[in-house]
Amino acid sequence: MAVELMKGNVALAEAAIRAGVEAYFGYPITPQTELLEHMAKRMPELGRAFVQAESEVAAINMVYGAACTGARAMTSSSSPGISLMQEGFSYIAGSEVPCVVVDIMRGGPGLGNIQPSQSDYFQVTRSAGHGDYHAIVLAPASVQEAIDLMVEAFDLADEYRHLVFVVADGLIGQMMEPAELPAMKPIRRPRGDWALTGADGREKNIITSLELNAPDLEELNNRLQAKLAHIREHEQRSTEMLTGDARLIVVGYGTSGRIAETAVKQARREGMKVGLFRPISLWPFPEKRLSALADQVGAFLVVEMNAGQMLDDVRLAAGGQVPVTFYGRTGGMVPMPEEIYDEIVTQYNKLTTSAV
Template identity: 65%
Template sequence: MPKELWKGNEAIAEAAVRAGLEAYFGYPITPQTEILEYLSRRMPELGRAFVQAESELGAINMVYGAACAGVRVMSTSSSPGVSLMMEGLSYIAGTEVPAVLVNVMRGGPGLGNIAPAQSDYNQAVRGGGHGDYPRIVLAPASVQEAIDLMGLSFDLAEKYRMICMMILDGSIGQMMEPAEMPEMKPVVRKDWSWATNGAIGRERRILSSIYINPPAEEVANFRLGKRWQEVEANEVRFKEYHLDDAEFAVVGFGTAGRVALSAVRAARAEGIKVGLLRPITVSPFPYQVIEELAGRVSGFLVVEMNMGQMYDDVRLATRGRVPVEFYGRTGGVVPFPDEILAEIRRVAAGQWSAEADTRISWQARMADVIGGK
């Protein structure tokens, strides 16, 4: 299909519709409200379910019910709203039903602001809700990539009977870019062996996250863990740029990775041999890729729009063999390419930080940038 100019949030909504979305439940919150607004018109046109719930708590529990019935379902929200959904997400995970959630992240903590941020990384990849449960987390860096990952989100959620989240900062949700939409898929209600979709001509099915007997809960948790090993073995996705001859590597996801790519290209124009690894799945994280890179580069520079959350995963992957530097902007501030280029030049000159946790020296350097406040 030809490319059209799409706003990020509306592109995500239309991509979900074309991927066979049957039911959407949500609640308005900036900067993701355009998704809900778009679907409020689009879903009724197609005879599909749309409900603006009374709250994020109501929305995620409606998702839970639809997921139990085997419906292709999703919700969307933004940082504070996602926090309110955590109990429901844990119930969905514990019941082992597929669901998709999109978080268009904004500045925080607290009420924060409506500017773009990546500070919900830990909440997404570490679980957020209570209990032991894994989840797939995808991080697009453009409107086109968000479109492409939308259909994949549903497929992965259903394949592994788990939550698939897409996290993107507000700038991707609000920006407009030329993008190509996939063809419309027909809605096909699959006859899942577990779905509570009406016990006609069969034994009834019961879906629950309750395990009164602790050993039974342990068995369930190990079942989730074994399923996650399959995800880690088969679903890691990432993009590599200029890593063939790189002497050190930048790592960034989403918008931070996209801005970092501009800085990497500028650095290479200056003769600096630097490359970029941009994780697309931040859960499962490309640990093995980074571990292999650690055997042939002198170190890493992690760039994020937070206080250094993915940084911990990169350090874990390197096993302490090479230094890992950090540069970030937080609170809704987006880094410029020249800021990252300055950090690349510093590292290329051999000015590695002395601390084991290089976020300490980063904060010291940032005092001049933010006025020492």
């Protein structure tokens, strides 16, 4: 495969195709519409299903239906559309069927605007719908990582029969960057033995999130929670840079993590011992590694394109051992490296002062 200049949204779509997605259902919304457009063109070419649904509510329920048959199914949207899909997410999680959802986040709340944002962190990492569960959430910081995580998302969804989000923002969705696509995977066969494939010659399978009997529903919840505990133990992902001797570690994911990288390098050039920790899985949050880092640093600085959401997870992981401060921009504003650098200087100087 060759390195090509690709737009994030198109790369996500083509990566899903290469990963063997059999059915895409969606409804257009900026800043992710190029993803849907690419699917509209490519899926029929390949004899796979593409449906532009009448609404986001319809789209997610179509995904639910396709996923019940054991097909690799997905949808994509942006923040307000993701809100509309929440009931479907919950049914999918409750029914334990695999599917992948892309959220290209934009400024909120409400209709907000179409500029880049990370304002859906709480929404996607806490439960993404009503009920008591977490979805797996992956957050790429480049077009290449978007491709890689898209493929991985389908594998994780299948492995755990669970809902997996790939979340980015308008900036990654619209950005063009050199990246390499994987080879086309064959469509997965056979379907899982749990799937609705026609009960001829076997016991019928029932897929539902309805359980009216409380003890039975509790047992179902226990099983779901045991699965989530396993995911939490085994699927934490992160990357880091210059953390070895760092006194201050900047924590950021996706776009803000990437912009922070430039600020961290600048701080290093100025002689400050600063590192970067970039969560790749937002749920499960990479708490194990971050807790270990809390033992060796003086402070964490969380940078997000929201008013402070992952901040809570960093605080929990830090366990009160070191100060956790925050810098964020909202409403579709993207923090510039210079702003983050200035904040690094402020926080770093506090550390130096307190050490004296």
